[in-house]
Amino acid sequence: MKKVGIMAYGITPFTKEDQKIESILLKSAKNLFKNNPQINRNDIDAVLVSTNNNSKYLSPVLSEMIDIQPKIAHSIESLCNSGTNSIVSAYSYIASGLADMVLISGAERYDSPGQILEWDNSRGEYKHPIFWASIFTKSYKREFSISEEDLAIVPVKNHKQAKENPNAISNKIFSIQDVVNSKKLTEDIRLLDCSRPCTGSASIILASEATIRKNTDEPVWIAGIGQKTTSAGFTKNMSLSSMESTKLAGNAALKMANRTITDVDVAEIHDAFSVCEPMALESLGFSNLGNGINTIKELHETNNFKINPRGGLLGSGHPLGATGIAQTIEITQQIQSKANNRQVDNVNIGLVHNMSAAATSSTVLVLEK
Amino acid sequence: MKKVGIMAYGITPFTKEDQKIESILLKSAKNLFKNNPQINRNDIDAVLVSTNNNSKYLSPVLSEMIDIQPKIAHSIESLCNSGTNSIVSAYSYIASGLADMVLISGAERYDSPGQILEWDNSRGEYKHPIFWASIFTKSYKREFSISEEDLAIVPVKNHKQAKENPNAISNKIFSIQDVVNSKKLTEDIRLLDCSRPCTGSASIILASEATIRKNTDEPVWIAGIGQKTTSAGFTKNMSLSSMESTKLAGNAALKMANRTITDVDVAEIHDAFSVCEPMALESLGFSNLGNGINTIKELHETNNFKINPRGGLLGSGHPLGATGIAQTIEITQQIQSKANNRQVDNVNIGLVHNMSAAATSSTVLVLEK
Numbered sequence: 043m044k045k046v047g048i049m050a051y052g053i054t055p056f057t058k059e060d061q062k063i064e065s066i067l068l069k070s071a072k073n074l075f076k077n078n079p080q081i082n083r084n085d086i087d088a089v090l091v092s093t094n095n096n097s098k099y100l101s102p103v104l105s106e107m108i109d110i111q112p113k114i115a116h117s118i119e120s121l122c123n124s125g126t127n128s129i130v131s132a133y134s135y136i137a138s139g140l141a142d143m144v145l146i147s148g149a150e151r152y153d154s155p156g157q158i159l160e161w162d163n164s165r166g167e168y169k170h171p172i173f174w175a176s177i178f179t180k181s182y183k184r185e186f187s188i189s190e191e192d193l194a195i196v197p198v199k200n201h202k203q204a205k206e207n208p209n210a211i212s213n214k215i216f217s218i219q220d221v222v223n224s225k226k227l228t229e230d231i232r233l234l235d236c237s238r239p240c241t242g243s244a245s246i247i248l249a250s251e252a253t254i255r256k257n258t259d260e261p262v263w264i265a266g267i268g269q270k271t272t273s274a275g276f277t278k279n280m281s282l283s284s285m286e287s288t289k290l291a292g293n294a295a296l297k298m299a300n301r302t303i304t305d306v307d308v309a310e311i312h313d314a315f316s317v318c319e320p321m322a323l324e325s326l327g328f329s330n331l332g333n334g335i336n337t338i339k340e341l342h343e344t345n346n347f348k349i350n351p352r353g354g355l356l357g358s359g360h361p362l363g364a365t366g367i368a369q370t371i372e373i374t375q376q377i378q379s380k381a382n383n384r385q386v387d388n389v390n391i392g393l394v395h396n397m398s399a400a401a402t403s404s405t406v407l408v409l410e411k
Numbered sequence: 412m413k414k415v416g417i418m419a420y421g422i423t424p425f426t427k428e429d430q431k432i433e434s435i436l437l438k439s440a441k442n443l444f445k446n447n448p449q450i451n452r453n454d455i456d457a458v459l460v461s462t463n464n465n466s467k468y469l470s471p472v473l474s475e476m477i478d479i480q481p482k483i484a485h486s487i488e489s490l491c492n493s494g495t496n497s498i499v500s501a502y503s504y505i506a507s508g509l510a511d512m513v514l515i516s517g518a519e520r521y522d523s524p525g526q527i528l529e530w531d532n533s534r535g536e537y538k539h540p541i542f543w544a545s546i547f548t549k550s551y552k553r554e555f556s557i558s559e560e561d562l563a564i565v566p567v568k569n570h571k572q573a574k575e576n577p578n579a580i581s582n583k584i585f586s587i588q589d590v591v592n593s594k595k596l597t598e599d600i601r602l603l604d605c606s607r608p609c610t611g612s613a614s615i616i617l618a619s620e621a622t623i624r625k626n627t628d629e630p631v632w633i634a635g636i637g638q639k640t641t642s643a644g645f646t647k648n649m650s651l652s653s654m655e656s657t658k659l660a661g662n663a664a665l666k667m668a669n670r671t672i673t674d675v676d677v678a679e680i681h682d683a684f685s686v687c688e689p690m691a692l693e694s695l696g697f698s699n700l701g702n703g704i705n706t707i708k709e710l711h712e713t714n715n716f717k718i719n720p721r722g723g724l725l726g727s728g729h730p731l732g733a734t735g736i737a738q739t740i741e742i743t744q745q746i747q748s749k750a751n752n753r754q755v756d757n758v759n760i761g762l763v764h765n766m767s768a769a770a771t772s773s774t775v776l777v778l779e780k
Contacts, residue, residue, distance in 0.1 A: 043507065114638050116489035118487060124485065134506075134507040140503050270481075271481050271482070402471055
C-alpha cells in the first residue's frame with residue numbers, strides 16, 4: 043500500500059461561542075494555510091468535512107471560502123468518531139491514487155445535534171450519552187471494585203494536562219475532592235466526569251509520500267488503521283465494562299503497523315466520560331483488565347503526559363466532528379516534538395483512539411515518525 | 412489501480428410514503444440480500460450510507476439491522492450527488508486495500524432537508540432549487556433560441572420512459588401541451604419541468620475483482636471516475652447555460668476509462684429540471700453546444716431509451732441520497748441486459764452523471780462489461 047502521511051494542520055481554541063458552522067470550519071483551515079505558506083492550495087484534490095451539524099453541502103462551501111475547486115467534496119458523519127472516519131477516508135483516496143492531497147476539516151457547534159441518540163430505543167427514555175456512561179460506570183466500578191474517588195483521578199489528571207493546552211476549553215485544575223463534590227447528574231456520574239460539548243474546529247492535510255517530502259521536513263506517517271462497528275445500541279453489546287470495538291480496532295491498527303502496544307510512546311484516548319479512559323486503556327492493552335485506574339494514577343503521580351497529553355476530551359472539550367482530528371494533530375505534534383509543555387519524552391510512535399456511542403464503533407490510528 | 416466492480420444491488424419503489432429513514436434504508440438492503448443469497452454478508456467490510464437526512468449514526472444502525480459488524484461505517488452527504496460520492500468513496504476503500512466488499516445504501520424521505528439551499532446568500536431569498544433552474548432555463552432558452560415547447564420534450568420523453576420502470580414515482584405519459592399547460596411556478600419553470608422529491612432507497616455492493624468473480628457471472632466494472640466541485644453558489648459560476656463541473660468530471664472519467672463519449676451506449680443524466688438534460692448532454696459532449704434538444708427530440712421520435720432509460724429524475728422521482736445509486740443500478744442493469752422494456756440495444760459501456768446544487772459539483776462514472 044502507498045505511504046500516506048500528515049503534511050499540515052490547523053486548529054482553533056475550543057470554546058462555548060455561538061458561531062455559524064461555516065465560520066468555525068473556515069477558521070482552522072485558514073490557520074492551516076497561514077502556518078504552511080509553502081502549500082499550493084490548488085493542489086488539494088479532495089475536501090472532506092467532518093461534522094454532525096445539519097447544514098448541507100459544507101465541503102463545497104468551505105472549498106469556495108478558501109478559493110479552491112477540488113475534485114472530491116462531501117461531508118462525513120459518524121457521531122463522535124466522524125473525525126477519524128474522515129481521516130481514514132482521505133487515506134484511502136490517496137492510497138488508491140484517486141487523490142494526492144486531501145484537506146480534512148472537522149467542526150462542531152456547542153449545540154451539536156449529535157449529542158442525543160434519538161435512534162436507540164434500547165435506551166428507553168434515556169437517550170443522552172450520560173446514561174450509557176452511567177451504566178458503564180456502575181458496571182466498571184462493581185466489576186473491579188473501583189470507588190468514586192479512584193475514578194476521579196481521570197478528570198484530575200486530564201484537566202491538569204489541559205492547562206498546558208492553549209486550545210482547551212478548561213484551564214482549571216481540580217482535586218479528587220472537587221470531582222466527587224461536583225454536581226451529581228446520575229447515580230454514578232458527576233459533572234466533572236463529563237466532557238463538554240463545545241464549539242471548535244480542526245483541519246489536517248494528508249498527502250502521498252512524494253508530495254509530503256516536497257512540502258515538509260517533519261513528516262508523520264499513518265502506519266496503522268483499525269476500525270470496527272459492533273452495533274448501534276446496547277442490545278448487541280456483550281460487555282458493559284470493556285470495549286469490544288476498541289479492542290478489535292486497536293489490534294487491527296497495531297497489526298497493520300507491525301507494532302505492539304508496548305511500542306506506543308503517547309496516546310490520545312476517547313475519554314468522553316471518566317470511565318472511558320481506564321476501559322479504553324484496558325481494551326487497547328495498555329493496562330491489564332481492571333488495572334486502568336492504577337496506570338492512570340501512576341502517570342499522574344509521575345507527571346507523565348503519555349495518555350491524553352492535550353487533556354483528553356474531559357479537559358479539551360468535545361466538539362464532536364473536530365475531536366478525532368484534534369487528537370490526530372496532538373499526536374502529530376508530539377511526534378514532531380512540538381507539544382511545548384505537554385511534550386512527552388522520546389516520542390516515535392503514537393496512537394489515536396476515537397469512538398462513538400457507547401463504544402459501539404471505534405477507530406484506532408498508529409502514527410510514526 | 413485494482414479493478415473494482417459492482418457485485419449486487421437492491422432498490423425500492425420511489426413513492427410519497429411517510430416512512431422512517433431507518434425503514435427506508437433497510438428495504439433496499441434487504442432487497443439486495445434477497446436477490447443475492449450467494450453473498451455472505453459477514454464479508455462486508457464497510458457500510459456507507461448516502462443521505463441528506465438529519466438522523467445520525469445511520470450506518471451502524473443499518474449494520475445492526477442487517478446483522479453485520481463492518482470495520483468502516485459512516486454517512487456521506489453532498490446534497491443531490493451524495494450517492495455517487497459514496498460509490499467513489501467505496502471504490503477508493505477497495506482500490507486502496509482497506510476493504511474488499513462495501514455496501515452503499517442511499518435513502519431519503521420526501522421531505523428531505525437537502526432541498527433548500529440555506530447557505531447560499533448569493534441567491535437572496537430564492538433558496539429553493541427551482542430558482543437556479545429558472546435562471547438556467549431563461550439563460551439557456553435565450554442563448555440558443557429554445558422555446559418552452561422545445562424544452563418540454565425532456566419531461567415528455569422521460570415520463571414515457573419512466574412508464575417502463577416499475578420503481579418510478581410517475582406512471583403517466585404527458586404531451587408537449589400537458590407540459591406547457593402545467594402549473595406555472597416561476598416565469599420559466601412549470602410543474603412538469605421539475606423532478607419530485609420522494610421517498611426511496613437504493614443499495615449496491617462494490618467489491619474487488621477476485622470477490623466479484625467468485626460471486627457473480629455478470630460483473631460490471633467501474634472503469635472511469637471523474638469528480639469536480641467548482642463552487643457552492645452562483646457567485647463563482649462562469650456560465651449559466653453550460654455546466655463546467657460536469658464537463659471537467661466527464662472528461663476525467665472518460666480519460667480514466669480510456670474512452671471517448673462516442674463509445675458510450677447508454678447514460679443516466681441528472682435531469683433535476685428539464686433544462687438540465689440538454690445542458691448536461693452538451694457539457695458531456697453527447698451533443699454540440701445548443702443542440703441538446705435536437706438530440707433529445709431524435710431519441711424520443713425513434714423511441715431510443717439511450718438517455719435516462721429509467722425515466723431520469725423527472726420520471727423516476729428524486730430521493731436525493733438514493734438518486735446516484737439508483738442511476739448506477741440502472742446502468743448496471745442495462746449492461747447486464749436486464750432492463751426489460753427499458754433495454755437499450757447492444758450496451759457495453761454506460762455513463763452515470765450525478766450533480767448537486769446548480770451543477771456546482773458533478774460526479775461522472777463510466778461502467779463497462
